Amino acid sequence: MNRSKLASAFTLTLALTIGSSASIGYAALPSTAASATTTMVKAPTGRVVSDLKAGSSRIEYTAVPAQSDGMFHEGLLLASKADGSSVFYNAQGKEAFALPDHLVPLTDFHNQRALVQDTSTKLAGYINTQGKLVIPCIYTATSGFTDGIAFVKKGANDKGAFINPAGKQVTTLTQSYDSDYYFSEGLALASSPNGDKIGYLNKSGSLAIPYKYNYGRPFFENAAVVQDNKGNYGFINTKGKAITAFQYKAAGDFSEGLAPVQNQSGLWGYINTKGKVIIPFQYASAERFGNGLGAVYNEQGKAGYINTQGKVMIGYQYAKASPFNNGVAVVGIKNKSTSKFGYINTQGRLLTPLQYRQALSFNEGVAVASTSDRSAVLLSE
Secondary structure, three states, rough: OOOOEEOOHHHOOOOEEOOOOOOOOOOOOOOOOOOOOOOOOOOOOOOOOOOOOOOOEEOOOOOOOOOOOOOEEEEEEEEEEOOOOEEEEOOOOEOOOOOOOOOOEOOOOOEEEEEEEEOOOOOOEEEOOOEOOOOOOOOOOEEEOOOOEEEEEEOOOOEEEEEEOOOOEEEEEEOOOOOOOEEEOEEEEEEOOOOOOOOEEEEOEEEEEEEHHHHHHOOOOOOOEEOOOOOOOOEEEEOOOOOOOOOEEEOOOOOOOEEEEEOOOOOEEEEOOOOOOOEEEOOOEEEEEEEOOOEEEEEOOEEEEEOOOOOEEEEEEEEEOOOOEEOEEEEEOOOOOOOEEEEEEOOOOOOOOOOOEEEEOOOOOOOEEOOOOOOOEEEOO
């Protein structure tokens, strides 16, 4: 697969770590800086996380596996241990189950299924959340489950099929595609046979949006970022129709009705799904919205949070800041040699000290944070 053309959600993580960029998961990175508004206003209403609890024991934890976003899914976390092996932890920090030695987990859980490989045969199958092999390891090529289906293939001459979580074949492909088969809102990115263009594949196995773009991302809120032949970014809907002009130097995904975009002068702002500028171009960098707040960076490289009207809710004080998820966001500071991370709530109050070497986003009320390269703690609301 031509990874430079396809931006898979499987390969994205909301972790903030040493050396990570200010913008995570964007089509391109900002290149110039601009000043930002500093008016302070009342914080968003709604449930506010007031406390975080650390688990009673540390977990052995070295890294986020390549096909994981580092968050809990269906009550389980896929993690790597010091010896390179992978394990699923539950929310209490215990190994959820023991797999046979010949089975290696490959993906997070989605639709109650996780992909595993049989190391003796090199074939893949799927386990359930109890660790039981429910779809046998008979496939030479596979994907994780998204939108209720997964891609499977049994041999070199097999064009593949889509199966449901019960292992039943629901679609037989009549042609081969170069795709990661990550379906979002019914569509998955696919690269042209010569690898120079991308389009979108539907769940019936047909090319729903032709190969015509230089770059593409998954769909969010009925819109996807794509790049045209001139190198400009814009958005299309699930019918393949352009919903904004192709005029941006870079762009992020839609969330809560807004998407961060970078103009040709290098400044970031936010547009709505009709392409109207809602928050003016004035930021050095900008993240997607979550819980009514979006992380933005000023010309000094400091991060703060604005609301959907562009008002600063949490002042510019951090070196790194992630989108809010479940009412909590990761923030970090940096000195000459190290970076330290912690968590804040939507009112900007620190819920933990800025003490972690790596901190990942909350999902399902739990997050993982590490103080060393070999162990981590689980935090819960």
